[in-house]
Amino acid sequence: MTESYLEELKKLVGVAGSEAVAHYPSSEAMIHHWCDAIGDANPIYTDVGAARRFGFDGVVAPPTMLQAWTMPGLKPGEPKPGGAMVEIFEKAGFTGVVATNCEQEYPRYIGAGERISSSQSLESVSDLKTTGLGEGHFVTQVWTYRSGDEVVGTMRFRMLFFRPRASEPRAPSKARRPRPAMTRDSEFFWQGVEQGKLLIQKCADCGELRHPPGPMCPQCQSLEWDAVEAAGGGTIYSFVRHHHPHIPPFEVGHPIVLVELDEGVRIVADLIGASNNIAIGQRVQVEFTKVDDDLTLPQFRILKA
Numbered sequence: 001m002t003e004s005y006l007e008e009l010k011k012l013v014g015v016a017g018s019e020a021v022a023h024y025p026s027s028e029a030m031i032h033h034w035c036d037a038i039g040d041a042n043p044i045y046t047d048v049g050a051a052r053r054f055g056f057d058g059v060v061a062p063p064t065m066l067q068a069w070t071m072p073g074l075k076p077g078e079p080k081p082g083g084a085m086v087e088i089f090e091k092a093g094f095t096g097v098v099a100t101n102c103e104q105e106y107p108r109y110i111g112a113g114e115r116i117s118s119s120q121s122l123e124s125v126s127d128l129k130t131t132g133l134g135e136g137h138f139v140t141q142v143w144t145y146r147s148g149d150e151v152v153g154t155m156r157f158r159m160l161f162f163r164p165r166a167s168e169p170r171a172p173s174k175a176r177r178p179r180p181a182m183t184r185d186s187e188f189f190w191q192g193v194e195q196g197k198l199l200i201q202k203c204a205d206c207g208e209l210r211h212p213p214g215p216m217c218p219q220c221q222s223l224e225w226d227a228v229e230a231a232g233g234g235t236i237y238s239f240v241r242h243h244h245p246h247i248p249p250f251e252v253g254h255p256i257v258l259v260e261l262d263e264g265v266r267i268v269a270d271l272i273g274a275s276n277n278i279a280i281g282q283r284v285q286v287e288f289t290k291v292d293d294d295l296t297l298p299q300f301r302i303l304k305a
């Protein structure tokens, strides 16, 4: 059974949309700003002399600026671009949208002082597909850009309109903690943790402490090192709460801290027993938690002021 919204959408395929004319002609100033922002140093975009040596009358715009000339600004309260198609999708419950791919063609460069117009039509609507985001339809729009009557660019823009899946209530997870990456450099650290010690790598030549462990002293390039035991006290240098995506067995919103140890090096770890009042600069102390039969982790707890 074909659903009625899909019939409505298919009626829009091939119908030419209205033409949008750029508010301003293309300009050297806009081209220059774009090149600065993108970091494109090609001189034909900003240097008239260079552009002329390459056969242009003046500077030209990077072809990828195509959309910039006619794109309307996003202002609150203005109708959404995409008009009728978006409305049909939204009514049918396809409230999610992601762009999936974009192909552009540039028959020629656009110079400064051209008034660009664009028109758009719907090229295709796919049947209902099941995707990781939910059920949805892929749609392809074709955009044609003109300077006067001359086509100066085309764009195929593909999007997925989908019905967001309701999030399922999560049962407590029995997933195991991921194992820490164990390398020849970090082996001593984890052996220390097994024994309840926080070991910090120390350069045997210049004495510089370093963490995470690595083969070479960044200070003096020595490959000789040993380790010292840290006292385990420090302050929260930075922190995040991890919400999305949910990764069992971690609880949603679980706090991860970057602790500056009193010895001077910084270490990333879980914060345990934390309320909502985590703050940079709080004093913390390491604890060694036996997470399961073969994993112990250093974790930090906030000390009461």
Ligand SMILES: [Zn+2]
Residues within 6 Å of the ligand: 203, 204, 205, 206, 207, 208, 217, 218, 219, 220, 221, 222
């Ligand atoms: Zn050193």
